[in-house]
Amino acid sequence: MMLFAWPLLGMWGGGHMWDGLMWNGAGASWMWLVVWLVPLLILLGVGYLLYRAFTRSDSEExxxxxxxxxxxxxxxxxxxxxxxxxxxxxxxxxxxxx
Known part of the structure; x- marks a missing residue:
């Protein structure tokens, strides 16, 4: 749940506790990949595996x-x-x- 709440915590450069670290604006743009793209890819991968498991035909056996x-x-x-x-x-x- 914290993964989806990070943008609300000010990690994009405006937060008070992240100003001195690598989250001060320059390095924050790649966090969009972590926060949104990686879970989306995981969800798509699990969906694909479930699809393959349920649509396996008898000819493949x-x-x-x-x-x-x-x-x-x-x-x-x-x-x-x-x-x-x-x-x-x-x-x-x-x-x-x-």
Whole structure:
């Protein structure tokens, strides 16, 4: 709360307790960034993270078993027929679970 009350306390060069320090007018202009821009950026960042968490689609979720099967097929450990048979079985099992 003090972060938003700083402008009211006279930190912009006119305050009696800040006259001899770096807040005497020349260094006070960058405080607008701290007081208003930084909390705004934090709020926008949290909003973006919440948006991403709630809008994640099913297509982004990876099926690790199917990914392992694809890797084995790419290495040449499986024939095309064996790959197709196992892939169909994995998809069928996924549909019955989900």
């Amino acid at each position: 990876t099926d690790t078993a199917l990914e392992e099967l694809r890797i084995a097929y790419a290495r040449g450990d499986l024939s095309e027929e064996e790959f197709e048979k196992r892939r169909e079985r994995l998809q069928r099992d996924k549909e019955t679970r989900g």
